[in-house]
Amino acid sequence: MKTKFGKYLENFMLKSNYTLEYISKETDASISIVGHYRKGIRIPKDEFIEKFIKKFISIDKEKNYIRYIVAYDRTPELIRKELDKKIDKIEDNIIKLPFVGKAAAGRGYVNFSSENIGLNETVSYLIEVSGDSMFPTLCDGDNIVVNSEVKNLENIDGKICVLTYHDQTYVKRIKVKDKKIILKSDNKEKYKDIIIEEEQLEYLKLEGLVTSSIRKH
Structure with missing residues (x-):
């Protein structure tokens, strides 16, 4: 199953017209690693997440959301059902910039x-x-x-x-x-x-x- 961050990163890149090469360059991660994160087959390390946030994200609510979904991806399946209820509310509150x-x-x-x-x-x-x-x-x-x-x-x-x-x-x-x-x-x-x-x-x-x-x- 694809990770929450993988879905987020894929949508973010499509919306911004960013390539794997560009994300790789700005976060000091290899292209293959970023590709794995986008496909949702690997969970990103904290170092990557903080570099990604520093470079691309300016809204505090979205920063917190990214950190939350990464923590969610690392959480055992049995606990995720309760977190799903909270994550839906967080997604609804992310600022959509006009x-x-x-x-x-x-x-x-x-x-x-x-x-x-x-x-x-x-x-x-x-x-x-x-x-x-x-x-x-x-x-x-x-x-x-x-x-x-x-x-x-x-x-x-x-x-x-x-x-x-x-x-x-x-x-x-x-x-x-x-x-x-x-x-x-x-x-x-x-x-x-x-x-x-x-x-x-x-x-x-x-x-x-x-x-x-x-x-x-």
Whole structure:
């Protein structure tokens, strides 16, 4: 019978378009070992699980779920029946991240509407990066996880954030200087800073902090 983690890993790779080679590279495990984990014929070691979580998982509930199903896979069959009742509840409570739209890593993108999907009730969501201004940190087409709980501009100095300025949505690295906010690109040779003076700050809205990214291969 296939392990719980094997089913999880298979779905995760399909959803993210990740290959065995990529998972292997990011977790320092051999391709054959990762293949065995995906097929559910071997139970992963704690070292692999922690590397996998650190690289790919940003939501605490999902981290806990992964650790739980690995512990479940290691549990004798006689005890699993009771655990099955709990695991169904945990699966129901895993956060399903909504996909909002696009935000530009270049010159602004309008395809973003947090109000339309009720983000007031959602801590994190996905946005597709459009453009190359944040290269090599972020690439065109990457999906980024945005934590919408972070709303204070004073606490995001040096961090990559999603912001809306005059109805244009950006993915930029933030620099707080004096009473100015500077939207900086990691691709400095191609893109200039966007400097927002104090009197223009009322038109700037912090949508959230970028916590991780998913790259398609």
